[in-house]
Amino acid sequence: MPENFENSLSFAQQQDKNDPLRHFRNEFHIPVIDNQQVIYYTGNSLGLQPKRTRSYIEKEMKDWEMFGVEGHFNPKKENIWYHYHEYGKQALASVLGAKPIEVVPMNNLTVNLHLLMVSFYRPTKQRYKLIVEAGAFPSDQYVFETQLKWHANHWDQQLFDPEEALIELSPREGENTLRTEDILKAIEDNGDDLALVLLGGVQYYTGQLFDMQAITKTTHQVGALAGFDLAHAAGNIDLKLHDWDVDFATWCSYKYLNSGPGNVSGVFVNERFANKPDLIRFAGWWGHDEGERFKMEKGFKPMQGADGWQLSNGNIIATAAHLASLSIFEETNMEALRSKSKLLTGYLEFLIKEINKEEEIFEIITPQHHKERGCQLSLFTLKYGKDLFDQLVKRGVVGDWREPDVIRLAPVPLYNTFEEQFRFSEILRDSIKTLKA
Template sequence: MQHEFSLDYAKHLDDKDALKQYRNKFYIPYVGDKEAIYFLGNSLGLQPKTAQDEVLNVMENWANFGVEGFFMGEDPWLNYHKTLSPILSDIVGALPHEIVTMNHLTVNLHLLMISFYRPTATRYKIICEAKAFPSDQYAFQSQVKLHGFNPADAIIEVHPKPGTHLITKDDILATIEAHKDSVALVLFSGVNYFTGQVFDIETITKAAHQAGAKAGFDLAHAAGNIALQLHQWNVDFACWCNYKYLNSGPGSIAGAYIHEKHLSDTNLQRLEGWWGNDEKNRFKMEPTFTPSPNAEAWQMSTAPMLLLATHKASLNIYKEVGFNNLVAKSQQLSSFMFYVLDTINTDGKYFKIITPTNPNERGCQVSIIVNADAKAVFDKLLPNGIFADWREPNVIRVAAVPMYNSFEDIYLFGITLHKLLAQ
């Protein structure tokens, strides 16, 4: 598509956008007396206007039925979560029974590593990307130490080549091949939080399995952002948060996926709790755990209904709009974002984009390194009505989310950023 750098053109794209009405289903923050440009869906998605109603429904059931709210009312709590998995299955490309909504992201990562990181004296290494999100790094280190290994030896990080910011697929595959006799787990992000680089999950999974290792992924920046086919790609496990692109609220309940081939494996180790017991005999209060015949076997504690309610509000919108439609619009927004940034950055005068230019290797997020006084430029964005994100030491991240961002948002951001850079 041949773009134009003008407000009229941006408005023209918005007029043609078949999904433009969904912006009205979210609360847009204000700066002063104007709606802000909110490019922080990669950090915390905006609140669906129906979220408060969903929470109120749970509160009213609690008031009217007490504990019987698990079994009574229009939306009994016992099976409340079962309406969410089919929607999530379309978003992450999984079968509904492979998905469970529970806990928070790093808790789920630990629980899944208990099952899928089973090191031996000779096969104990974890291969991951360099500069993974710190919480992942802490989880890897603590799991390795839990099994008596030294993180400096057991954790193998794949780095970008010197002078670059992106990790090549060839380097990932070469690292897996080099450690094929000692690797137990290959665990990458779906999308790197710092650069916005999308990793080739299918190829990485295949290489891990050929090396005799399991393949898992942290999809914090991928779920609700890029097209995924976890089941088809034969991924062993994955986990994600729901407060970024899935708009389910700060600290919202998270999600996990376990491939169905593992669900009937009676030798698989797992930390177990009451809520993961098969619901057919859960209330018999028997001392022996009988796992649910699906991913819910990894549940441990009673479902937090208030968190599920906000999650449901957002997922209902995803069900209505269709995730494939959102991915298509995301690609259009991203194309326009790159065009606008390239237009204002004549000959690389002001900044460098470190997010891949290939549309197949990026999602919503664009990360830029400002050439001079990056933090000073960032600090002026919010007073000018733009919510963006700062990552040390010098990166500004922006994400045009298809559910509620517009082409006009991108154009006005470009105008404002150029003004700040040119001062």
């Protein structure tokens, strides 16, 4: 597919015809409003439902009906519940660029972020500082704040005052995104005091993709650890967590991984920590050595790898929906999805800039280079603001409004099309005309 884009319906339709991933759209339910499919741009908040999800859930419902508690162990079941957390490991590993031993689905993202910080934010009087991003997603900010308060109860109160311990990185004045060079310099400048760098993989507001490999390398060079919140990166970016030597990460599965509202999260723990039973963690029985789990004895012995961070037995019904979506990812790969994503997002950017030539209405605050973004464009509205967003909603565009003046659009390669990008540009142009009249 070419990058010399054209502002025409025929061009968009030809790109869809040439798209080797076009059949995946038929795997999803596209919402319908007023008898017409919407243009869905909020996969960065909640991915669409795979058509196969219902059958995955109904299978476990039927097994619950037939077997009751024996569904955990009955060999007549295809997927016995006792090992249910294992079934998505290979697919997850492929999506995250990890080894199966390094990943496991469990809990929700914020719970996992707390659990991982218990293990990997181990401050001392010398190394106690935490580098994060100013304006991180609110849950992450609350995690940082309360983790510091928890440590303050055991150490010097003043040392763990956020003003002292928390280093929040902001873009330069007049800029919307962080420069990689500034992130790396902050790590180097605070190297002697630094315990942990914890950033998002993709910034939720601007859509900026951080250079996780460079960040991790520099962090390790100064003797600290590197972790990432991959809520907006998992299923969006071609990740290589193992090769980049990332220490830990967590994500949610309901955005680009399409596993349902509020569904199960997951964790990555580098293989370097697979056999370190003395590593401090908050434990639960599902993280205990499964060979001894039902002895019901004291003395926690963690499972090898990421499994050793589990707390409770998994939510089978919810995880069934997760497995349904992961099965789609097993039919392709992140390299192919990323290749289409670059073109799809690039085409949307091209069409918006064409409208801007007629009247400057938008500033795209997402980085322009595809190496610095995923499948999201954040549009700062210089004119019309929320009224324009409301016009788009009336015309069947499901986007996302973020205060004070930003419209987020996420064209997802699994189910969005090039023709939709052209149709959106026409709707956008017509909405502007309506507001000007």
